[in-house]
Amino acid sequence: MTAFVDVANMARWIQRDGVENIITRMAEYLEKDFARWESYDKIPRVASHTPFGVIELMPTSDGQTYSFKYVNGHPSNPARGYQTVTAFGVLADVDNGYPTFLAEMTLLTALRTAATSAMVAKHLARPDSITMAMIGTGSQGEFQALGFRGLLGINTLRVYDIDPKAMDKLERNLKPLGFQITVCDSVDEAVDGADIITTCTADKAQNTILHDAQVRPGVHLNAVGGDCPGKTELDPAILDRSTVFVEFPPQTRIEGEIQQKPDDFPMVEFWQVLTGAAPGRRSAEEITLFDSVGFAIADGSALKCLRDMTAGSDLQTEIDLIAEPEDPKDLFSLVTALSPVS
Ligand code: NAD
Numbered sequence: 001m002t003a004f005v006d007v008a009n010m011a012r013w014i015q016r017d018g019v020e021n022i023i024t025r026m027a028e029y030l031e032k033d034f035a036r037w038e039s040y041d042k043i044p045r046v047a048s049h050t051p052f053g054v055i056e057l058m059p060t061s062d063g064q065t066y067s068f069k070y071v072n073g074h075p076s077n078p079a080r081g082y083q084t085v086t087a088f089g090v091l092a093d094v095d096n097g098y099p100t101f102l103a104e105m106t107l108l109t110a111l112r113t114a115a116t117s118a119m120v121a122k123h124l125a126r127p128d129s130i131t132m133a134m135i136g137t138g139s140q141g142e143f144q145a146l147g148f149r150g151l152l153g154i155n156t157l158r159v160y161d162i163d164p165k166a167m168d169k170l171e172r173n174l175k176p177l178g179f180q181i182t183v184c185d186s187v188d189e190a191v192d193g194a195d196i197i198t199t200c201t202a203d204k205a206q207n208t209i210l211h212d213a214q215v216r217p218g219v220h221l222n223a224v225g226g227d228c229p230g231k232t233e234l235d236p237a238i239l240d241r242s243t244v245f246v247e248f249p250p251q252t253r254i255e256g257e258i259q260q261k262p263d264d265f266p267m268v269e270f271w272q273v274l275t276g277a278a279p280g281r282r283s284a285e286e287i288t289l290f291d292s293v294g295f296a297i298a299d300g301s302a303l304k305c306l307r308d309m310t311a312g313s314d315l316q317t318e319i320d321l322i323a324e325p326e327d328p329k330d331l332f333s334l335v336t337a338l339s340p341v342s
Contacts, residue, residue, distance in 0.1 A: 001318040005103040009315040020150035026115040029301040037271035040297055044251035052076055054228055060296035066092040067300035069105055075202040084202045091303050101307045110140050112302035114147030117222045122151045123273055123280050124288040125220035129195035135209050136201035137161040137170040144198055156180045160190035198222040199233045212237035217285040226257045227293040236260040242287040245270045247295035256291040
């Protein structure tokens with residue numbers, strides 16, 4: 001039997017333990033796994049593109065535990081009543097190859113993306129940061145905000161979305177949780193005075209959500225929405241003024257903001273900041289940019305965090321996923337046990 005967390009139990013877990021608490025715990029898993037980056041198998045995710053979106057598989061293994069996530073990205077989905085991003089994922093035992101844990105990962109991806117963004121920002125943003133601008137307030141929005149509050153204490157948000165309803169939704173969800181929120185009429189207004197800028201829009205296009213002139217010295221940029229070939233959010237001039245931190249360069253070169261730059265464009269692998277092999281922020285004026293695309297190792301960390309935090313509770317059920325005949329060579333016995341086969 002394989003342990004299983006479905007959507008309802010994922011939602012119950014998040015209600016039981018709270019988003020900020022979970023993201024704080026998840027960030028510990030992420031830091032631990034990023035710090036042993038070199039012990040993982042890594043490949044850019046396997047992507048199947050269409051004009052409407054992408055379906056991706058994200059595998060990795062540390063020689064003991066294998067994990068993969070299935071995830072889609074379809075920016076036109078909300079207009080058709082579907083979500084932009086949905087996902088599920090698996091942990092497996094490398095020793096015998098059996099899947100040990102299966103979970104919904106649409107909610108978990110929002111948690112892991114926010115936990116990764118906030119964990120990175122904790123190391124790169126100016127320590128005196130108090131205000132975050134959020135451009136794009138869709139599904140990821142609340143999780144990003146709660147992640148940054150959980151790890152950096154950011155409670156003041158300046159938000160902008162081309163869809164006023166998305167901003168109303170974010171305000172409705174977050175105001176009762178004690179956030180100070182300013183709903184803005186433009187990106188200019190949102191970034192005014194912000195210490196951190198999160199861009200989290202969805203559009204399969206090479207967009208300029210943020211112009212160079214809108215980024216002042218000392219800002220930390222958390223660029224989340226540019227995560228596919230031909231799908232970017234930043235004016236390339238911003239990259240020239242920033243120190244760019246990435247997850248896995250071979251994947252980010254294909255999918256991240258740096259796809260707008262030549263292959264030799266300088267970047268820092270974020271795991272090296274955690275191990276001390278590379279410096280993080282070097283001055284209060286430096287612009288730090290996390291060119292986030294989402295990497296398989298973080299999904300494995302999120303699955304392990306979920307598995308451990310729900311272990312021994314009724315949030316985990318079992319799913320009969322693996323055919324296991326008594327005699328491992330007699331797979332056919334499972335068929336004959338049911339009824340005669342002609
Ligand atoms: P969503 O569709 O729910 O929300 C996106 C929001 O962006 C919408 O409210 C939309 O109105 C807004 N928007 C679009 N164009 C805009 C513009 N020009 N200016 C301001 N707002 C604009 O999507 P989501 O699930 O919140 O995901 C957001 C993005 O993050 C997607 O592109 C997704 O692929 C990406 N993503 C990245 C990671 C990662 O690890 N980097 C993980 C998950 C999602």
